[in-house]
Amino acid sequence: MHELSIANSIAEIVGEQARLLRGGRITGVTLRIGRLSCVHEDALRYSFDLVTEGTPLAGASLAVIEVPIRIWCPACEAEVELPGIQRFACPACGHLSGDILAGRELDIESIQIAADPTAAEQTAADTHEPTQPEPL
Numbered sequence: 001m002h003e004l005s006i007a008n009s010i011a012e013i014v015g016e017q018a019r020l021l022r023g024g025r026i027t028g029v030t031l032r033i034g035r036l037s038c039v040h041e042d043a044l045r046y047s048f049d050l051v052t053e054g055t056p057l058a059g060a061s062l063a064v065i066e067v068p069i070r071i072w073c074p075a076c077e078a079e080v081e082l083p084g085i086q087r088f089a090c091p092a093c094g095h096l097s098g099d100i101l102a103g104r105e106l107d108i109e110s111i112q113i114a115a116d117p118t119a120a121e122q123t124a125a126d127t128h129e130p131t132q133p134e135p136l
């Protein structure tokens with residue numbers, strides 16, 4: 001089940017972003033997933049809930065934007081959208097084409113964060129380090 005490793009990567013990247021922002025709670029993550037990436041959305045949601053359990057990401061919602069497959073049709077000289085993955089042929093003229101322009105995406109589109117000023121202050125104070133070494 002490769003969705004689990006994908007969910008892990010997403011949680012890592014998003015968690016890192018949250019740390020860089022020094023606080024604030026992640027409330028949601030939006031992904032762009034191409035139809036050719038062979039990611040099962042349900043399995044990914046399940047995996048995401050599993051890997052974020054007990055972490056600051058727990059309870060964050062996962063939104064998925066499905067990216068359709070688009071190929072370049074040399075006959076029409078146009079970018080065309082495929083209705084499915086069964087046949088890589090232009091739906092308008094039937095010309096076969098393997099020139100894939102879109103559909104393999106697996107990207108984090110955006111991260112929703114609820115600002116929490118208290119958490120931000122605490123984080124800033126906790127990570128404060130003296131710039132000069134302490135005198136002996």
Ligand SMILES: [Zn+2]
Nearest residue numbers: 073076090093
């Ligand atoms: Zn065509």
